[in-house]
Amino acid sequence: MLSVIVAVASDGAIGRAGTLPWHLPEDLKHFRRLTKGHTMLMGLNTFISLPKVLPGRKHIVIADDPSYCFDHPDVIVKHELIPALLEAKAAQEEIFIIGGGSIYRQAMPYADKLYLTRIDTVIPDADTFFPEVSEEDWQAVKEGDPLTDPETGWSFRYVDYIRRPGECSQEPEKL
């Protein structure tokens, strides 16, 4: 099963100059709670932006550069995205797509579930965006109460979506 996890501003912004445009400790805890013990799939830019290899999680890193490698027992580098997505989708366990913009765009048609943190702000100088979550394709199944970040005063909330029945995500046999 393939899940997308992302924090997104009201204007769709998710990144700025290679990093997150915000520091929301509560959201980082939410990310850790959901992903701990699971496999995470990400693009090379997102991997590079992490402060370290995240403990207790396997990292699949997608890099175009065939010479890129990273020697760590919890990191696997792959050079082709679609086979990696299909393998992850067919897995029994929940595998998380954790970004960034280019991987989200390519992976959304394959995703079964979305975990969105909706942040009630706009980022005027953002350079990376999340695709629109169409209500035709996605149904909100869990909507958290608004929370407030004590540092910025921004409000945010967690919303989980599942793909609507009939709106099939890409299956291996259809490719």
Ligand SMILES: NC(=O)c1ccc[n+]([C@@H]2O[C@H](COP(=O)([O-])OP(=O)(O)OC[C@H]3O[C@@H](n4cnc5c(N)ncnc54)[C@H](OP(=O)(O)O)[C@@H]3O)[C@@H](O)[C@H]2O)c1
């Ligand atoms: N708000 C959030 O929840 C969130 C989460 C994650 C990331 N972000 C932000 O998103 C930004 C990074 O996003 P991004 O779009 O720049 O980068 P990205 O998606 O993390 O990584 C892009 C890289 O992945 C590789 N790649 C992508 N598609 C590929 C494919 N089909 N086949 C092979 N390799 C492929 C390429 O590596 P090569 O370099 O080898 O070509 C490409 O340069 C940062 O600002 C980050 O902080 C935000």
